[in-house]
Amino acid sequence: MNKLTTSRRTLLKKAGQLALAASLPLNQINASDISKIQKSKKGSVNHSVCSWTYGFLTLAELCELVKGLGINTIDLVAPKDFTILKEYQVNCSMCYTAGKISLTQGWNDPSNHTWLIKDYLEAIPLIAQAGYKNLICFSGNRNGMDNQTGLQNCVKGLRQILPVAEKYGITIQMELFNSKIDHKDYMADNSAWGVELCKQLGSANFKLLYDIYHMQISEGDIIRTIQDNHSYFGHYHTAGVPGRHEIDESQELYYPAIMQAIVATGYTGFVAQEFIPSGKTKEDKISALKKAIQICTI
Numbered sequence: 001m002n003k004l005t006t007s008r009r010t011l012l013k014k015a016g017q018l019a020l021a022a023s024l025p026l027n028q029i030n031a032s033d034i035s036k037i038q039k040s041k042k043g044s045v046n047h048s049v050c051s052w053t054y055g056f057l058t059l060a061e062l063c064e065l066v067k068g069l070g071i072n073t074i075d076l077v078a079p080k081d082f083t084i085l086k087e088y089q090v091n092c093s094m095c096y097t098a099g100k101i102s103l104t105q106g107w108n109d110p111s112n113h114t115w116l117i118k119d120y121l122e123a124i125p126l127i128a129q130a131g132y133k134n135l136i137c138f139s140g141n142r143n144g145m146d147n148q149t150g151l152q153n154c155v156k157g158l159r160q161i162l163p164v165a166e167k168y169g170i171t172i173q174m175e176l177f178n179s180k181i182d183h184k185d186y187m188a189d190n191s192a193w194g195v196e197l198c199k200q201l202g203s204a205n206f207k208l209l210y211d212i213y214h215m216q217i218s219e220g221d222i223i224r225t226i227q228d229n230h231s232y233f234g235h236y237h238t239a240g241v242p243g244r245h246e247i248d249e250s251q252e253l254y255y256p257a258i259m260q261a262i263v264a265t266g267y268t269g270f271v272a273q274e275f276i277p278s279g280k281t282k283e284d285k286i287s288a289l290k291k292a293i294q295i296c297t298i
Contacts, residue, residue: 106140108150207234
């Protein structure tokens with residue numbers, strides 16, 4: 001039987017096997033719980049958590065949390081904080097540059113290319129030296145620009161940094177956002193545009209960061225899109241729709257089946273939790289992360 005035909009009931013049962021561990025505060029998870037988490041992860045994708053969604057913790061505290069959960073990886077950290085990750089022996093699954101970070105001023109506008117090229121050429125060696133592999137980038141907003149012009153501008157700019165990324169073994173990844181709710185006017189708001197950009201660049205060191213939350217809002221058809229275009233997707237983000245909160249049964253996406261689809265493609269990269277926990281207390285928010293990891297463990 002194809003993995004994707006596994007019944008919803010079976011997947012829910014599997015996702016819920018460690019529900020008790022997911023509901024406990026971090027300091028109450030014992031060695032047996034951690035062993036079960038790690039054992040259940042065998043053959044699955046690697047887990048990560050985006051730093052900004054757990055911004056109520058210091059980066060050091062977040063390092064302690066992910067180590068306690070046995071995932072040891074954090075998304076979206078800048079070079080200035082690599083020393084903290086190294087201190088805790090925590091991996092960074094997606095890096096920022098050391099310079100300006102703008103979601104609205106991106107590669108689609110040639111007036112941004114000078115500072116973007118400088119920032120990326122400075123960041124790539126730093127990331128490689130730290131032993132990390134992925135560096136995020138953004139298309140920027142349209143500001144009246146048509147999609148084809150923006151795409152060609154991205155190609156022109158990114159071609160000036162890709163030889164260096166290839167030399168250092170760093171993958172540049174453009175994140176896809178929805179422009180309907182969260183990022184009005186953002187250009188890379190659909191997978192087809194992003195895939196065409198990948199094709200025109202023609203480099204194994206350029207991929208798309210496929211944000212499942214954003215693409216559900218923009219275009220839906222998540223599993224089919226992953227099946228058809230997975231070779232262009234180098235990283236995944238999660239969150240619940242609607243609201244960008246927990247990825248549990250309170251929202252419309254069924255993440256166990258989505259994880260099955262991702263694993264079926266042979267993907268061995270990272271899936272980073274990027275939902276905003278809705279709990280009122282720190283303990284509630286930490287428990288939400290534990291539960292999300294269990295939901296995405298197949």
